[in-house]
Amino acid sequence: MSMAGNLRKVTSLGTVGGLRKVARLARRRPRVDLSHPARSPLGSSVVNCVSYREGARVPASGDLVDIVERVRKRGDGFVWLGLHEPTDQEFAGIAELFELHPLAVEDAVEAHQRPKLERYDETLFAVFKTVCYVEHEELTATSEVVDTGEIMVFAGEDFVITVRHGRHGSLGPLREELESQPEQLAKGPAAVLHAIADHVVDDYLSVTDSVQADIDQVETDVFAEAGARVDPGRIYQLKRELLELKRAVAPLARPLDELATRPLRVIDPEIQAYFRDVSDHLLRVREQIASFDELLNSILQAHLAQVTVAQNEDMRKITAWAALVAVPTMVCGVYGMNFDHMPELHWKFGYPLVIGVIAVACLSLYRGFRRNGWL
Incomplete structure (x- = not known):
């Protein structure tokens, strides 16, 4: 029987006795080490499954049901199960096992x-929007600047389930960092929830710093000598990407405030002080986004x-040149009417005189326009 089949069977029983029955079934088949990254008995969505006791990682043996049963028999420690974009079928057995x-x-x-x-009931469900900065050689009117994803966290008294969506936001480095701080990890699922929130908000700070560099570049280009030739689409694109970042950041303020101030059974009072620190960092990010906008x-x-x-x-330049052209046009128009009795029409010096008058008039207008900055 497959692991998914056993998991569905145990969840249909829904009791500790059911867990024991499935544990007996599990003894009839080879055990699989869930901590090995190349193995995934629950499906391709499983990233890792580890149990912790007193802040230390417990060597894994057996399947998820076995791990959960051992944790609940001991009455201390917790299980951290990490998933990436699970399907309904992959998540169904897990949901029933942990009564989500x-x-x-x-x-x-x-x-x-x-x-x-x-x-x-006694389970907290938190949703965090993850963001990452998309590197680009040059900002254009179609450049993607911010990419978003999601991390969902189920936190109970003896388990943490993280469900990640998106191409970024891996929690592997965060898990290693937490394991290097056993005194913090010993505080249970609340410590993991805080670490994830802190990790997400730190990413917000990194992204805002990178976005600021793009804004500074656009500002420099606009106020440069040829700033009038800057493509306004670049500015609109930055505003669109900034709006996407704002949608990820702004709604998180209320959940963090609840985690920092609201009495919750899953959250250790000592951890709430850490959530207040994360909330302060989030406030800084929100202020930066508002100032960027x-x-x-x-x-x-x-x-x-x-x-x-x-x-x-x-x-002004077009008008000035049109005025200069209007003088010879007017004079030539007058002498082009072909009347017999016109002043200086048959005079030997009439043509040079007209050309001279035109030249003097045009030169005077040109100097006047240049003096006033029109040319």
Whole structure:
């Protein structure tokens, strides 16, 4: 029988006795080490499954059911199960094993959720939007600047389930960092939840620093000598990407505030102080995004003003040259009417005189326009 089949069987029984029955079934088949990254008995979505006791990693043996049963028999420690974009079938048995609420399960599988914190009995369900900066050689009107993903976290008294969506936001380095701090990890699932929140907000800070570099470059180009020729699409693209970043960051303020102030059984009171620190970092990110938005509005307005000034300069030059051309046009138009009795029409010096008058008039107008900055 496959691991998924055993998992469905144990969850259909729904009791500790059911766990024992499946454990007996599991003894009849080869055991698989879930901690090995190349093996995935629960399906391709499983990234890792590890149990911890007193902040130390417990060597894994057997399947998920065995690991959970051992943790619950001991009455201390917890299991951390990491998943990446699981399907409904892959997540169904896990949801029943840990008695997860169907609404939270649906959100975790479907993704595309706003950051939020919900409580289902003794289980917390948190959604975090992850962001990463997309490197590009040159910012264009179609450049992707910010890429978003999601991390869903189920936190209970003896388990943490993380469900990641997107191409970035791997929690492997975070897991290793936590394992190097056993005193923090000993505080249970709440410590993992805090570490994930802190990791996500730190990524926000890194992305805002990179976005600031793009804004500085656009600002430099706009106020350069040829700033009026800057493609305004670059500014609009930055505003669109900044809006996507804002949608990921802003809704997280309320969940972090609840984690920092609201009494929750899963959250150790000592951990709440750490959540307040994360909330302060998030406030800094929100202020940066707001200032970036205002700065981009100012840059856009400055660019439009430069375009208007440039157009006015062009119109003045065109008007000045039209005035210069109007003088010879007028004189030539008068003498082109073919009347017999016109002044100086048959005079030997009439032609040079007319050319001289035209030249003096045009030269006077040219000097006047140059003196006033029109040419």
